[in-house]
Amino acid sequence: MKRRRLLKVGMLNLLLLAGLPVARAHVARHVERGGWILRPEDD
Amino acid sequence: MKITVEQLAGVPPFDYCIVGSGPAGITLALALEDAGKRVLLLEGGGESPSQASQELYRGETLGHAYRPLDGCRIRAFGGSSNGWGGWCRPLDAVDFEEKPGLADSGWPIRRSDLAPYAVRADDFFGLGPPEDEPPLPGAPLKQSRFRYSTVNFGEKYRDRLFASASVAVALDTSLVAILTDGAAVTGLQVDAGGVRRTLTAQRYILATGGIENSRLLLWSNQLAQGALIRQPATLGRYWMEHPHFTLGEILLRHRAGLHFDEKDVGFVSPSPELMAHKRLLNCGLRIIRGGEAQTLDSIRRLARVAPRLASATLHDYRQGQSYGALLRASWEQRPRAENRVALAAQKDRLGIPRVALHWTLDDEDKRTALESARRLGRYIADLDLGRLRLDGWLSGSEPFPDDDELGGCHHMGGTRMARTPEQGIVDRDCKVFGQRNLYIAGSSVFPSSGFANPTYTIVQLALRLAAHLEQSRTA
Numbered sequence: 001m002k003r004r005r006l007l008k009v010g011m012l013n014l015l016l017l018a019g020l021p022v023a024r025a026h027v028a029r030h031v032e033r034g035g036w037i038l039r040p041e042d043d
Numbered sequence: 044m045k046i047t048v049e050q051l052a053g054v055p056p057f058d059y060c061i062v063g064s065g066p067a068g069i070t071l072a073l074a075l076e077d078a079g080k081r082v083l084l085l086e087g088g089g090e091s092p093s094q095a096s097q098e099l100y101r102g103e104t105l106g107h108a109y110r111p112l113d114g115c116r117i118r119a120f121g122g123s124s125n126g127w128g129g130w131c132r133p134l135d136a137v138d139f140e141e142k143p144g145l146a147d148s149g150w151p152i153r154r155s156d157l158a159p160y161a162v163r164a165d166d167f168f169g170l171g172p173p174e175d176e177p178p179l180p181g182a183p184l185k186q187s188r189f190r191y192s193t194v195n196f197g198e199k200y201r202d203r204l205f206a207s208a209s210v211a212v213a214l215d216t217s218l219v220a221i222l223t224d225g226a227a228v229t230g231l232q233v234d235a236g237g238v239r240r241t242l243t244a245q246r247y248i249l250a251t252g253g254i255e256n257s258r259l260l261l262w263s264n265q266l267a268q269g270a271l272i273r274q275p276a277t278l279g280r281y282w283m284e285h286p287h288f289t290l291g292e293i294l295l296r297h298r299a300g301l302h303f304d305e306k307d308v309g310f311v312s313p314s315p316e317l318m319a320h321k322r323l324l325n326c327g328l329r330i331i332r333g334g335e336a337q338t339l340d341s342i343r344r345l346a347r348v349a350p351r352l353a354s355a356t357l358h359d360y361r362q363g364q365s366y367g368a369l370l371r372a373s374w375e376q377r378p379r380a381e382n383r384v385a386l387a388a389q390k391d392r393l394g395i396p397r398v399a400l401h402w403t404l405d406d407e408d409k410r411t412a413l414e415s416a417r418r419l420g421r422y423i424a425d426l427d428l429g430r431l432r433l434d435g436w437l438s439g440s441e442p443f444p445d446d447d448e449l450g451g452c453h454h455m456g457g458t459r460m461a462r463t464p465e466q467g468i469v470d471r472d473c474k475v476f477g478q479r480n481l482y483i484a485g486s487s488v489f490p491s492s493g494f495a496n497p498t499y500t501i502v503q504l505a506l507r508l509a510a511h512l513e514q515s516r517t518a
Contacts, residue, residue, distance in 0.1 A: 033348040037420030043349040
């Protein structure tokens with residue numbers, strides 16, 4: 001489990017460094033969809 | 044007393060002649076009457092509004108769509124207070140300050156210069172004391188409060204002025220030219236039903252509104268071949284409105300922390316720190332509670348992007364714990380020389396060129412509205428007070444809509460207050476640069492506008508001007 005979590009965090013860091021949108025979505029406090037300002041966990 | 048121009052023949056010159064009987068003119072007349080002065084108050088319209096009088100206010104608008112110019116101001120005794128909404132709020136301290144990076148911002152006076160006149164202004168408006176405007180904890184936003192006046196200046200002060208021994212009110216008497224010898228005003232040429240006269244006083248105050256002040260000065264300066272306003276580069280320019288648009292909608296799940304007033308409207312604006320940090324102008328966000336149809340429509344729109352959250356919101360709504368609200372705003376425009384009052388080619392029946400109003404909105408307007416609304420949206424999402432949706436035109440690249448309220452009929456600028464005649468038309472005491480005895484009252488002197496409706500500040504400024512006039516006479 002611990003190895004899998006470390007791998008996930010490592011992958012996210014890589015994506016973040018690469019500036020990919022999926023990484024930003026994981027760390028953003030808000031997302032905008034259809035004009036709505038939402039929390040990332042909204043649906 | 045009421046008087047006609049014919050009756051003025053042979054009357055000794057008045058101490059003051061005030062042109063225009065809106066909130067600025069009436070406030071000044073009453074304050075100067077209290078000081079024991081003889082005042083002539085001229086009103087171009089009649090005792091109540093009429094189509095014939097309004098016709099003189101017709102004009103053309105260029106740039107962004109705007110309201111008809113004969114429909115957003117009133118030429119009658121009491122001026123535009125015959126049709127105003129009564130919204131009262133002083134400007135914020137930050138509105139008077141020069142903003143870093145914002146050219147042509149800032150007043151030569153501070154909020155504290157107007158503060159001594161607040162209690163008396165409250166009295167004129169029939170208002171109770173103001174309430175605090177608390178911050179929103181943890182947000183770069185603050186709550187604002189408006190007070191609502193029911194005073195129509197014409198109706199409330201008519202009897203007192205018409206019965207006054209020292210204030211003479213001439214109705215249906217239009218200013219057609221300001222005469223000058225180059226250093227001082229020597230008289231006013233007026234038209235009363237086709238009869239033309241020149242009226243004189245020791246001092247003159249132009250208080251004809253946020254468009255007419257510029258128009259009459261532009262025309263009079265043209266007639267005087269530049270001897271009235273010697274440095275006219277800013278005359279008519281830096282004109283401003285408070286743009287009024289719907290920015291989106293809010294589904295509020297709880298009210299916690301947000302204050303809603305007796306009209307069920309909540310007001311939120313960016314904090315001075317956020318304005319400085321993001322270089323925003325001041326913005327008044329209005330959260331206006333909607334009914335069932337609005338709420339259900341909002342929930343349907345939310346369901347398209349977050350169905351489970353929408354379902355929970357619908358459940359809350361049925362429990363009476365959630366509702367939809369419209370997000371509207373009116374905000375401060377950047378003072379821009381291109382926005383201006385100019386003279387049109389066509390003349391009115393008095394022979395004065397009609398107004399040509401140039402008004403545009405720019406990226407600065409959009410950024411102020413968008414960033415302010417976005418901050419509110421993030422705040423209410425963070426605290427789970429609800430969710431906010433921004434309209435597509437605001438968050439996208441589309442232009443401003445042309446079918447909204449557009450403006451609040453708040454006509455500001457054109458004869459801005461400044462430190463030097465190169466930068467404006469009046470000095471910090473509202474005296475026209477280069478003229479010994481000509482002053483301007485009203486929102487045309489605003490160098491920048493904040494977001495608060497202007498009438499309260501107009502009355503504060505008029506009371507300050509009355510105090511200055513009396514102090515400078517005795518000095």
